[in-house]
Amino acid sequence: MASPAKATASKSAAPKKAAAPAAKKAPDATARKHAGSNAAVNILPNINQQQNAPSPTQRYGTVSQRLPIGLSESTRQTSVTMLNQLLADTITLRDMYKKHHWQVVGPTFYQLHLLFDKHYEEQSVLVDSIAERIQVLGGVAVAMAHDVAELTSLPRVPRDREEAPVQVSRLLDGHQRILKNCHDYASKADETGDDGTNDLIVSELVRTNELQVWFVAEHVVDSPLTQAE
Numbered sequence: 001m002a003s004p005a006k007a008t009a010s011k012s013a014a015p016k017k018a019a020a021p022a023a024k025k026a027p028d029a030t031a032r033k034h035a036g037s038n039a040a041v042n043i044l045p046n047i048n049q050q051q052n053a054p055s056p057t058q059r060y061g062t063v064s065q066r067l068p069i070g071l072s073e074s075t076r077q078t079s080v081t082m083l084n085q086l087l088a089d090t091i092t093l094r095d096m097y098k099k100h101h102w103q104v105v106g107p108t109f110y111q112l113h114l115l116f117d118k119h120y121e122e123q124s125v126l127v128d129s130i131a132e133r134i135q136v137l138g139g140v141a142v143a144m145a146h147d148v149a150e151l152t153s154l155p156r157v158p159r160d161r162e163e164a165p166v167q168v169s170r171l172l173d174g175h176q177r178i179l180k181n182c183h184d185y186a187s188k189a190d191e192t193g194d195d196g197t198n199d200l201i202v203s204e205l206v207r208t209n210e211l212q213v214w215f216v217a218e219h220v221v222d223s224p225l226t227q228a229e
């Protein structure tokens, strides 16, 4: 036959080369044999699972795809940018509430002192929700006062104490700026399919800010002062 003759010929001509292919073929044959015994079970290890492990450092403005939440990189990037804007504005509004809580004076002091602190606490909850949503999306949340001051869209408030009606006006203006962004961003998150961000903005940010506007706006009243003789 032809094949024994070939084998004999190759052995005599190059005995070292003939040994190598035989050694490579042996594992393949074994693997096929085991797969055939139970083809539905894959016993091969899933290697390189740590390739998506979190990096200890990450640049602000970037997003990682580490968490498998079914959103594309561009969708995450769009949402993180919007959420960082809302975060900076919410931190600023929260701190404005505390400033006014401390500095308020006048006949409505007690009511406003308590109301401003209540709203401060509620805005703090929103701050945490927004920041943690940014982390879930693979982004980096803005955090420090100097970075917040650079990013916020709310006008700078003076250090001085202002009268209560001015405090109220500033708060209502801050709420409105945030709410306008919320409506815009909720639509964008809906368009890109980021339901979690859309829900956060609508269910938490819009609802809370609208309710606070109601309570603060009720203090915008014409209250002429009387003067004691």
Ligand SMILES: [Fe+2]
Residues within 6 Å of the ligand: 101, 117
């Ligand atoms: Fe206090």
